[in-house]
Amino acid sequence: MTALDAREVGQALATLSAEAVVTDEGHDYTGHDEIGSWIANAASEYTYTTEFIGATTTDAGVDLGQHLEGDFPGGVADLHYRFTFDGALISRVVIEP
Structure with missing residues (x-):
């Protein structure tokens, strides 16, 4: 998440x-x-802060919550990042409210 946010x-x-x-x-x-192109460009037109809400493990992997505030439409969003792992690497990420 740190690398993604940065x-x-x-x-x-x-x-x-x-x-x-x-x-x-x-x-x-x-x-x-x-994915590299998406990381470099996603939401790059907006300025926002993020706050870690929490994380839980699931049968599929990890569900991480993040609170965003900024100059994007609506100004506030709570997102879930649902990670699925293949061994030590992430094989799938679904980002949704």
Whole structure:
């Protein structure tokens, strides 16, 4: 999450399997090239802060909550990042309210 929030593409990709899929706003980004581009550009037109809400483990992986406040439409959002793992690497991330 730290690498993602800081748009540190290389560090974020190092946590993902080569075939990983990220779903954000209903769109799938598959593999390091698409996900790297998404990390570098997602919400880059907005300024916002994030606050860790909490995390729970699930049968599939980890569900992490994050509170965002900023100059994006609506100004406030609570998002869930649902991580699925393949061994030590993340194979899927679904971001949704």
